[in-house]
Amino acid sequence: MAAKSLGFAVSVSHLLGSKSPPKLCVFTISDVLPMGLEEIDQAKSFGAAGTQVGEVVFNTSLTGYQEILTYPSYAGQFVLMTNPHIGNTGVNLDDEESRQCFLAGLVIRSLSISTSSWRSVETLGDYLAERNIMGIYDVDTRAITRRLRRDGSLIGVLSTDNSVTDEELLKMSHSWDIVGIDLISGVSCRAVHEWVDKTKQEWDFSSRGSEEIFHVVAYDFGIKHNILRRLASYGCKITVVPSTWPATETLKMNPDGVLFSNGPGDPSAIPYAIETVKKILGKVPVFGICMGHQLLGQALGGNTFKMKFGHHGGNHPVRNLRTGHVEISAQNHNYAVDPATLPKGVEVTHINLNDGSCAGLAFPAQRIMSLQYHPEASPGPHDSDYAFREFVELMEQQKSKKPEPRLSTVSDA
Numbered sequence: 001m002a003a004k005s006l007g008f009a010v011s012v013s014h015l016l017g018s019k020s021p022p023k024l025c026v027f028t029i030s031d032v033l034p035m036g037l038e039e040i041d042q043a044k045s046f047g048a049a050g051t052q053v054g055e056v057v058f059n060t061s062l063t064g065y066q067e068i069l070t071y072p073s074y075a076g077q078f079v080l081m082t083n084p085h086i087g088n089t090g091v092n093l094d095d096e097e098s099r100q101c102f103l104a105g106l107v108i109r110s111l112s113i114s115t116s117s118w119r120s121v122e123t124l125g126d127y128l129a130e131r132n133i134m135g136i137y138d139v140d141t142r143a144i145t146r147r148l149r150r151d152g153s154l155i156g157v158l159s160t161d162n163s164v165t166d167e168e169l170l171k172m173s174h175s176w177d178i179v180g181i182d183l184i185s186g187v188s189c190r191a192v193h194e195w196v197d198k199t200k201q202e203w204d205f206s207s208r209g210s211e212e213i214f215h216v217v218a219y220d221f222g223i224k225h226n227i228l229r230r231l232a233s234y235g236c237k238i239t240v241v242p243s244t245w246p247a248t249e250t251l252k253m254n255p256d257g258v259l260f261s262n263g264p265g266d267p268s269a270i271p272y273a274i275e276t277v278k279k280i281l282g283k284v285p286v287f288g289i290c291m292g293h294q295l296l297g298q299a300l301g302g303n304t305f306k307m308k309f310g311h312h313g314g315n316h317p318v319r320n321l322r323t324g325h326v327e328i329s330a331q332n333h334n335y336a337v338d339p340a341t342l343p344k345g346v347e348v349t350h351i352n353l354n355d356g357s358c359a360g361l362a363f364p365a366q367r368i369m370s371l372q373y374h375p376e377a378s379p380g381p382h383d384s385d386y387a388f389r390e391f392v393e394l395m396e397q398q399k400s401k402k403p404e405p406r407l408s409t410v411s412d413a
């Protein structure tokens with residue numbers, strides 16, 4: 001079959017703060033006929049100027065754009081918000097999920113002309129410009145979403161640079177891919193550190209009190225701060241380690257449990273992390289979230305695969321197969337674990353009700369649990385927050401089995 005390509009060429013009519021308007025934005029996908037040119041012809045740039053390439057994903061969250069912008073798993077991706085009205089609550093000091101924005105850019109329909117929130121300290125446009133993140137607005141996001149749903153994930157190029165030609169942008173899009181690339185090394189912390197912040201009291205519905213009872217080593221593949229806060233609120237002393245931290249060093253710390261975090265990109269592109277997970281499995285209770293869940297699936301001998309357009313949003317229904325309850329979950333992933341490839345004894349605990357895909361796993365014999373979605377970010381009064389309590393229970397069970405440390409006696413001398 002002949003290779004096909006599509007370009008969305010867009011004249012950008014205004015770039016805020018720039019005298020000469022930039023010429024071009026291009027979205028390309030590896031498929032069929034040009035469409036939608038006139039629909040995004042009037043797109044305007046905000047935030048930073050420049051040229052960026054990345055995978056385009058649509059996010060169906062109604063709000064939470066600041067958490068999305070600082071969610072490291074979006075590295076290498078343009079996030080297109082399906083909610084048409086973005087920017088209306090500005091940006092505040094509390095909703096950051098990591099130290100910076102890692103995404104390729106933001107694509108929206110309508111940029112709010114005013115900000116209305118008592119927490120807001122600046123506008124979305126200023127925030128993005130300071131962090132060197134590009135955005136476009138007045139885009140027909142609905143048309144692009146329909147296209148993504150029909151044809152599957154696409155690569156986009158966005159540019160405010162007049163000197164770059166359409167052909168160059170198109171070439172750029174064809175020479176870039178998210179598959180097989182280690183994006184985690186770009187977002188993980190560089191050094192081991194302790195995490196102490198808990199969820200603020202006014203937001204907390206179900207913490208365990210202030211005592212630190214468990215020591216958890218958290219692998220940072222692009223971890224969100226609210227995962228760490230929830231663990232701390234459940235009584236965990238947390239040591240955050242970089243993605244390449246050796247399993248032997250982790251086991252030497254004698255933790256009560258290990259968390260494998262969320263993170264960007266293709267789980268098969270980081271074999272070193274899969275090896276680390278393999279060495280830790282079965283030795284201490286473990287909890288995987290998103291990328292962590294996918295790495296666990298692979299370490300257990302299963303396969304992951306790339307979905308057509310993934311799940312990105314704060315409103316994904318998941319059924320907890322153990323209780324029968326439906327949870328409304330926050331998700332962001334393009335890859336999924338294929339449960340048919342997992343060994344006997346591994347239980348699928350949750351399924352995504354939109355497409356039946358695996359949303360949670362457990363291997364009780366080895367005290368392993370994992371979720372494809374974010375328990376710390378479920379909408380409503382902590383719908384999925386019980387997952388942290390279950391992890392703590394796994395650690396409690398293990399701890400009660402651990403022999404008490406032997407007190408030294410005279411005969412040891």
Ligand SMILES: NC(=O)CC[C@H](N)C(=O)O
Pocket residue numbers: 073261262263264265266267289290291292332333334335336
């Ligand atoms: N949220 C995440 O950790 C994302 C997991 C993985 N990078 C994916 O896209 O499937």
